[in-house]
Structure formats: structure tokens, C-alpha cells
Amino acid sequence: MSPSKLPKFITLAFLATAATAAIAGDARAQSCGMGEVDWYSIERQNVATADDLLQRGEPEKAAWLLQRTWPRLHEAVPVKSSLPHIAEGVRLMALASVRSEGRVRSANGWSSWSPLERSLNVTWGVQRLRMLTKADPSNTVAKTDLGEALSRAPATRDEARVILEALDASHAVATPEGYAALAMLRSSASDASGAMAASAACQHAAQHPDVQCAAAVTSAPTLTAAR
16 A cells, blocks of 8 residues: 555554654565565564553553654544554553553653643543544453543543443453453442452453552542543
8 A cells, every 4th residue: 555545544643753664665675576564563563562561560661662653643543444553552652641640751742741731641541542442342452441541530430430340241351450440440339349359350361460450459540531
């Protein structure tokens, strides 16, 4: 597919870094007679690294990697036709913005100097997770992430519980952090046995339970998230 035919989402919001563009150009030059070439290998690798950083409890590092991978990431508007790895990059940046309480590096269209700016970064994350669930209603990962994000703000905790309880009923909670959020919500609603079950599910699914299941035993921070 030529650059002129790429979806607007990609051409507008995800101009590759100079290094990636140079490698992609070299791949085009060498691809004749060599079969298909993955032009997005660096982006895919960075997405995988950002995912690992998030699981290890390092959202600010994950955010900065994604910001550098796509300098116009702040403009991202995920749609149904988005390339999967780019949609995944948006999802991870949204989670990083929420989990860091908006403390992302002030660069490439982002700013977190003031409480208001950090609140807006959290709002950006919640809005993108809503966009991802709208673009693909069957995406249980995005739904789980949205439930987790909403659980962090008192004004949206009821909605968060509806989302996460529905996922749990169909055995579709997709992340340990989703179970941790559900455990916290159930605990807040005095559902001790339900909280224990969700907490146990988190411990079973997590690679880094001390980080990923923290919300199951402590109250989540109060954040301002847009509905």
C-alpha cells in the first residue's frame, strides 16, 4: 500500500521517526526479489518493550518510548482500519498516561508540568480507551483497560464495575490489572469474597504480582478522568 493510500489515522497521527523512515526506505530499496519486508519491525519491537515496561510498573518509561516512536502520538484517533500494532501503541500509551497519573515526558505535544496538564493526560488516556472499544466492540483487552482506568476515579467507578463484572461473568477479563481493579471495586462495595476471588485471579495471571496486583490490596489513587 502506498503512503498516499494509508488510512488517515496513520498518515496524520503516526509519522515515523527519522530512524524508522530511513530503515523502511532501505527495506524498500532491497525488497526486490527478496519477498515481503516488515517495514514496521522497529515499531512492533518498541510496542512489545513498552508493554513489558508497563507490566513491570514503569509507565513513564513506557510512555517516553512510545512518544519517541510516534512523535505525533498525541494526535492519535484510533479507528477500525488502524494497523494492529499502531492501535496497540495507542492502547499502551493510554494505559501509561493513566497509570502514571498523567506524569509523562513534556515533549512531542505532551505536557505534565501542572496538575491540570497531568489531569488532561489522564483524560486523553481514558478517551483513547473509549475510542478503541468503540472501534472494536469485541476487543476484551481494550474493555478491560477501560474498566481499569475508570476504576481510578470516584466519579466513574460504578461504570468501571459494570464493565469489569460483565467481563468476569464471561471469563473475559484480559489482564491481571483488570482483576486487581475489580478486586478493589468489590472491596469498596463490601464484597469481601468477590474481592478475594478477583485478587486470586490477579495473582494467578500476573508475571509481576507485586506491581500488577497492587490495586487489589490498596485503594487506587484519585484521578480526574473525563467521561
